[in-house]
Amino acid sequence: MTDVPPYRVLLVDDHALVRAGLSALLDAHPQIQVVGEASDGSQVVELALNSDPDVVLMDLSMPGTDGVTATRELLSLRPQTQVLVLTSFSDRDRVRDALAAGAIGYLLKDSDPQDVVAGVIAAARRGSPLDPRVARTLLTEGTVGPPPPLSPRERDVLRLVAKGMANKQIGRALGISERTVKVHLGNVFRRIGVQDRTSAALWAKENLPDT
Template identity: 90%
Template structure:
């Protein structure tokens, strides 16, 4: 798993490099100190995951996320920042970030988050989920159609941060079938992406 680190503090980048490079399946392929460097290095280094800070001089993390995903859509952007306010979270997710972690997270949670993001999961700090849910960012639409038992199974696994391939293996179905179920789920609960679906599930389903 190729990871690009984006943070304006050299000490933070050094610590993350040591943490991630210690994992046998993760390789840090570059470091950027601002958003402009992040966009350029994403094109050159071709990372699987960009671990993105939000507050940086010059181009910030939200703008950089949006720009680099236009240039290299297959990249997974995982936010790692100190900010937990609702507006920053929503802006980052709207720009295309697949997950959102806080810098005071346990180091193993950061490693697990990178792995989940590389597998197209949606790692989300529980505190961020609570912030969004308590402020009404995600909620059930009126007259919600019932979900099938299989759709509920898929949705619960999405809420656990699992990628489509992992969900397929866990349920004994193909990855293509998982995508079909997810499409149905998105339409029925009124969301447009798996992060919002995961938040909805955590609020409305018994895990």
């Protein structure tokens, strides 16, 4: 057993269920203590000043102050804090912006729970935990250009995904087969750097007009 005090962690996510799950997961580890929770980036600085965390586990997409802005503001006042991003998005721009703001690592929400625990401990020890998919994004940044723009049909499909429609419903609405919808979605996921429909829908709401 180690006599090192538990690493103090502040959770930042706008979904209460996500915070509850992360809190239970992390508090169960003897080397981690959750010392606070924030539902919006605007709360981060004050909570961090009061709770003195070693690591802030930071979501990026939140109402009000987003995670990148919150990271920048926090580190301007507490540069010793390690900010570890935990988000659904792995597109190049988000990764680059988060790391430029000072985040030490970047994990995805569909990671194995034990990888999140290991990432928090690594961040507390001044490591730089990166999801392999994020690492690939960074490694290819110098050799490939930005993601190509979505075609009009891909945008149509993505907008309907954001409305909660299933593939069969999307096919009927657009007059295409369900198989063609799946092909379009696969292309969309790769181009915008997400792994699932929920993340794609969130991306669409933020990046496509009239969604």
